[in-house]
Each structure stands twice: as C-alpha cells, then as structure tokens.
Amino acid sequence: MDTAGHVTVLEAGWGGGAAPFGASWQKTMMWIFIVTDALLFSGLLCGYAFLRQANPAPWPDRTEVFSIAFIALMTFILITSSATMGSAVTAARLGDRKKALANVVFTIMGGTAFLSCQAYEWTHLIREGARLNGPIAGSPLLEHGVTAQFTQAFFLLTGFHGSHVFSGLVILIITAIRTSMGKTPAQGVEMAGLYWHFVDLVWVFIFTLFYLV
Amino acid sequence: MSDTAHGRSPYKIYWITWAILLVITVSMLAAEAFHLPRIFTVLFLLAFMMVKAAMIGGNFMHLRFERRNLTWMVAAGILVTSLILYTFITPESWNVRVKSQGPPPDSITVGERR
Numbered sequence: 001m002d003t004a005g006h007v008t009v010l011e012a013g014w015g016g017g018a019a020p021f022g023a024s025w026q027k028t029m030m031w032i033f034i035v036t037d038a039l040l041f042s043g044l045l046c047g048y049a050f051l052r053q054a055n056p057a058p059w060p061d062r063t064e065v066f067s068i069a070f071i072a073l074m075t076f077i078l079i080t081s082s083a084t085m086g087s088a089v090t091a092a093r094l095g096d097r098k099k100a101l102a103n104v105v106f107t108i109m110g111g112t113a114f115l116s117c118q119a120y121e122w123t124h125l126i127r128e129g130a131r132l133n134g135p136i137a138g139s140p141l142l143e144h145g146v147t148a149q150f151t152q153a154f155f156l157l158t159g160f161h162g163s164h165v166f167s168g169l170v171i172l173i174i175t176a177i178r179t180s181m182g183k184t185p186a187q188g189v190e191m192a193g194l195y196w197h198f199v200d201l202v203w204v205f206i207f208t209l210f211y212l213v
Numbered sequence: 214m215s216d217t218a219h220g221r222s223p224y225k226i227y228w229i230t231w232a233i234l235l236v237i238t239v240s241m242l243a244a245e246a247f248h249l250p251r252i253f254t255v256l257f258l259l260a261f262m263m264v265k266a267a268m269i270g271g272n273f274m275h276l277r278f279e280r281r282n283l284t285w286m287v288a289a290g291i292l293v294t295s296l297i298l299y300t301f302i303t304p305e306s307w308n309v310r311v312k313s314q315g316p317p318p319d320s321i322t323v324g325e326r327r
Contacts (some may be wrong), residue, residue: 021279021283022280022282028283031283031287035286039295044293046298046299046303050302050309053303053310054305054306054309054310056310056313068242072242076235079238082273083227083228083230086272090223090224092224111306142258147226152295197269197272201269201274204265204269206264208241208259208261212241212242212244213255
C-alpha cells in the first residue's frame, strides 16, 4: 500500500467496500439514475408550465379534447402493474421463482396494455389533426382552443413517458426470460422493479398536471 | 421460504397501497364535480398528487425502508432542483404572453394620438 498520507485517506474512503447509502452499488447507481431521469421529466414539466402560461388563449378544457375516463383507465392499468411488480420483487427476495415470474409477466401485460392505450390515444388525436407543431387547418381540435403549445406539451410529455414505458417493457421481458431460466438474482428483479415504479411515478405527475389541473 | 413471515403476507403492503392509490385517483377525478373555487380544486389535486408520489416512492420503491440519507438524496434532490427550475424558468412565460398579445388597447390609442 502507498504510505503517502493523502493516498491512504482516499483509499480509506473509497477502497474499503463502504456503502454510504446502506445499499449495494447496483441499487445506489439505480437510484442516482432515477434522480437524473426524474430531473429530465422535471425539466419537461417546467417546459410544459412555460408553454401553458405563455399560451395566448385560455388553455383548452381537457375533458373536451380527451376522454378522461380512458386516461383514468390507463392510470388504473399502470398502478395495477406497479402492484404486481412489487409482488414480483418480494417473491424474488423470498426465493419464490414461479411467483416472481408470474408477477413479472402480469406487469408486462399491464405495460403492454398501457402502451396500446397510449398508441390508440395518439392515433385518435393525430387523425383529428393534431401535429407536433400544432393542429392542422380545419382540424376540429381548433374549436376546442387547441394550440401549438398544447400539442407540443402533449406529444413531448406523453411521448417521453411512453418511450420510458417501452424501455421498461424491454427490461421486464429480459428479466422474465432470465428469471424463467433461473439466471436473474433477486436484485435483478428489484432493479427492474425500481425502474418500473419510477415510470408509474412520472405518470402520476403527468396525469395530474397535464390532464386534470 | 414462507410468504407469511411474522404472520403477515409480505405482499399485502402492495395491494393496500394499490387500493389507496385507486381511491385517491377516483377522488381526484371526482374533485371537478364539486364545483369548488378553482384554487381549491388545484390545491386539492396537487396535494393528492404528492401523496400518491410519496406512496409509490415509499411503499412500492421501498424508500421508507432505506437508509435516511438515500431517501433524502432522492426526495430533496428531485424536489429542490425542480423548484429551482420552475422558479427560474416559468416567470419569463408571462413576458412571452404579454409580447405575443401585443400592447394593451389603451396604450395603442395613446400612441395613435401622438
């Protein structure tokens, strides 16, 4: 070992297997990633607040543009998939591989249903004339006061969230395959679960701030 | 290993959280029906949004059971940075709105008289 004083101090801090957050390095890094990813959505939501406040006309009534009951169904699906994911993590920790796999599969089904609903919602709005740069001329959305700011906020917020759901699904499918082969340790399921719950968490903010408030 | 260590199902917490989240979501959807002043509805929705976020973070993501410094790093890191972002970005939107609408009609009239 190097006997130089400052080197010894550094090694004592970083080289001794210390866990500053009382968690494994995998979990610590996952949390740091989640914080950075949350800040991406935080920036997007601030951008949405900016667009909404800068909008020259009154902000459109969301109940006239969307079916809020349908959005509520999407929320229900995502919350349910989070509960099944939590159950998968616990089952994996308890060593119950079959139950863990079943719950990961339920979560995948929930995620797929959510993405399908989102694809339907996007298709519906695009057919009504919504584009990233605003509604096209003659679009019925114009009658509801839909502006370019509105469509930009909608496509960017739900698009970024949807892409996270999609990547979460890819992670879950890999986790399911590896779990069925007995190759995923409990911690692997837990990391996938953390990411999935994060996706659910972001939806709570988008659902409230974009669709309800 | 038994699912019912300590006599309680370890899965129960997820389904209780799920039920509470569902009730909160329905309450948020019903809030509009009460025709409260807009400010109360918005405050109600924002408060319940934070409760839902805390329940997902605490129970689903197990932050309640992690070491305090990890919980604080996550919660304070996200909330404080978001607040800073919001505080410094959004006020400018009022200026953009005013500029996009042009000067108030009175000032145009005054200008024309000159």
